[in-house]
Amino acid sequence: MAKDTAPALGIRTLAVHAGQTPDPSTGAIATPISTASAYSYGDFDTGEQRFSGESPGYLYSRFANPTVAALEGKMAALEAGESAVAFASGMAAICSTLMALVSSGDELIHVGTLYGGTEGVMRTLLPRFGVHAIHVASASELQAAITDKTRLIFTETPDNPMLGIVDLAQTARIAQAHQILTVADNTFATPCLTRPLTLGIDVVVHSATKFIGGHGDATGGVVVASRALVDKIRGVGLKQFGGCLSPFEASLLIRGLKTLPLRVEAASLSAERIAWLLDEHPAVATVFYPGLPSHPGHAVARRQMSRFGALMAFELKGGKAAARTFLDSLALVTQAVSLGDTDSLACHPASTTHSAVAEDIRRQYGVTDGLVRLSVGIEDVEDLLRDIQQALDAL
Numbered sequence: 001m002a003k004d005t006a007p008a009l010g011i012r013t014l015a016v017h018a019g020q021t022p023d024p025s026t027g028a029i030a031t032p033i034s035t036a037s038a039y040s041y042g043d044f045d046t047g048e049q050r051f052s053g054e055s056p057g058y059l060y061s062r063f064a065n066p067t068v069a070a071l072e073g074k075m076a077a078l079e080a081g082e083s084a085v086a087f088a089s090g091m092a093a094i095c096s097t098l099m100a101l102v103s104s105g106d107e108l109i110h111v112g113t114l115y116g117g118t119e120g121v122m123r124t125l126l127p128r129f130g131v132h133a134i135h136v137a138s139a140s141e142l143q144a145a146i147t148d149k150t151r152l153i154f155t156e157t158p159d160n161p162m163l164g165i166v167d168l169a170q171t172a173r174i175a176q177a178h179q180i181l182t183v184a185d186n187t188f189a190t191p192c193l194t195r196p197l198t199l200g201i202d203v204v205v206h207s208a209t210k211f212i213g214g215h216g217d218a219t220g221g222v223v224v225a226s227r228a229l230v231d232k233i234r235g236v237g238l239k240q241f242g243g244c245l246s247p248f249e250a251s252l253l254i255r256g257l258k259t260l261p262l263r264v265e266a267a268s269l270s271a272e273r274i275a276w277l278l279d280e281h282p283a284v285a286t287v288f289y290p291g292l293p294s295h296p297g298h299a300v301a302r303r304q305m306s307r308f309g310a311l312m313a314f315e316l317k318g319g320k321a322a323a324r325t326f327l328d329s330l331a332l333v334t335q336a337v338s339l340g341d342t343d344s345l346a347c348h349p350a351s352t353t354h355s356a357v358a359e360d361i362r363r364q365y366g367v368t369d370g371l372v373r374l375s376v377g378i379e380d381v382e383d384l385l386r387d388i389q390q391a392l393d394a395l
């Protein structure tokens with residue numbers, strides 16, 4: 001079949017095959033872990049040409065590494081992007097992207113709720129470098145917030161921890177009309193459920209520590225965008241800040257990616273059932289899950305997500321005391337702050353992930369003392385339902 005008429009490969013095929021070919025010297029199918037920190041360029045002229053960018057080739061592991069490059073290739077294919085660059089953590093990916101794309105005097109708008117770490121960057125780090133960050137609650141408020149200084153719009157959907165949904169196509173349309181760059185944190189949805197670049201977003205960022213790794217044993221971050229934007233972000237984030245991903249972590253993340261579509265589908269199906277259980281329980285005031293028709297972002301989620309994901313938050317009627325009793329009563333679900341793992345994890349955002357967020361902003365976000373966040377894993381759903389039911393019954 002001619003190449004340009006070949007059908008696009010499915011996400012499960014891409015997750016397994018994209019970005020890797022058997023090692024030419026040994027035939028090894030799994031990408032070898034390349035531990036070299038420096039690569040020989042052989043002679044003077046080749047060295048000069050590689051450093052000037054005139055000829056390709058590895059030089060130094062902080063700039064680029066073959067194992068990390070395999071991960072980057074897989075992520076670019078999964079997100080339908082031209083290029084990708086990996087970092088030592090999600091925060092390194094986010095900060096490198098921001099530092100590469102905004103300068104002193106610029107304004108940035110962030111839409112919806114953000115992960116506490118990212119919110120802290122917007123509120124305390126960027127102002128120190130002369131960048132003014134403005135918060136709006138939804139894409140429909142964007143138009144009014146844009147000024148001639150706005151350079152970038154940042155969003156996260158579904159967001160952490162409220163599972164709010166931002167309309168990415170609408171965000172991209174408004175931004176493009178003003179020639180403003182858009183960045184979307186796709187950690188919660190993963191490319192299995194949403195591909196922001198196909199909706200017009202310019203840059204996708206990930207905490208690879210979550211679903212991409214998926215097994216709670218690797219920390220990393222990834223940015224996917226056009227080649228030109230990725231080159232710029234790589235230049236600042238790796239060459240200047242030096243936040244490079246270890247090849248050992250890259251190897252774990254590549255292995256995690258191979259089962260990403262299977263894990264996300266299994267966990268999302270379980271999450272849908274758990275959300276209904278919570279929704280019907282008298283001890284629960286509100287369930288924040290985009291798959292529930294009562295969720296304010298449900299209609300947009302139906303459009304831009306292929307399933308509703310493995311994350312949810314819910315507000316217990318008894319406030320902090322109820323959250324403590326519920327969490328301490330869980331037997332199978334583990335109390336921890338990460339998410340997207342094979343293991344189901346639950347936490348109390350107000351005292352953990354969002355404890356550093358100022359109380360008024362926390363309240364504005366809806367992160368109350370009775371809020372619990374649940375990341376559904378790939379255990380048998382009947383076991384999870386039983387565990388959650390008994391913890392609710394303890395209230």
Ligand SMILES: Cc1ncc(COP(=O)(O)O)c(C=O)c1O
Nearest residue numbers: 089090091115160187207209220
């Ligand atoms: C949505 C989101 N983005 C970014 C991050 C930061 O990622 P990392 O912990 O890998 O630095 C997190 C961490 O929880 C997150 O939830």
